[in-house]
């Protein structure tokens with residue numbers, strides 16, 4: 862399986878379980894690995910035959926910006942479902958970081974894998 866990836870996608874959104882977190886946007890950072898077969902696109906040199914990372918970046922950015930979940934788990938799961946359905950992705954790994962959440966830690970977050978490789 863080949864992978865199209867998006868790293869370090871920063872999006873400001875409402876996220877968190879505490880009242881103070883509901884009052885202002887926080888920056889999240891997403892890394893995505895998307896399973897695909899790049900050979901048809903390479904053979905035809907055709908963007909229509911691959912996962913367009915521009916289209917996926919813009920769609921994910923818009924989805925995350927509009928969201929207002931409490932947990933990073935919920936946001937990650939919904940993002941994964943949306944990407945797999947809208948872009949016919951059979952497998953993905955999604956890392957969702959909330960860098961400002963814990964002053965003791967550089968970064969916290971989750972990593973999920975969904976689908977079949």
Ligand SMILES: Nc1nc2c(c(=O)[nH]1)N=C([C@H](O)[C@@H](O)CO)CN2
Pocket residue numbers: 876877878879882931932933934959962963
């Ligand atoms: N597993 C999780 N733990 C925590 C989350 C979360 O979304 N998933 N969220 C919080 C708070 O919102 C945090 O970001 C600020 O203290 C705490 N733990």
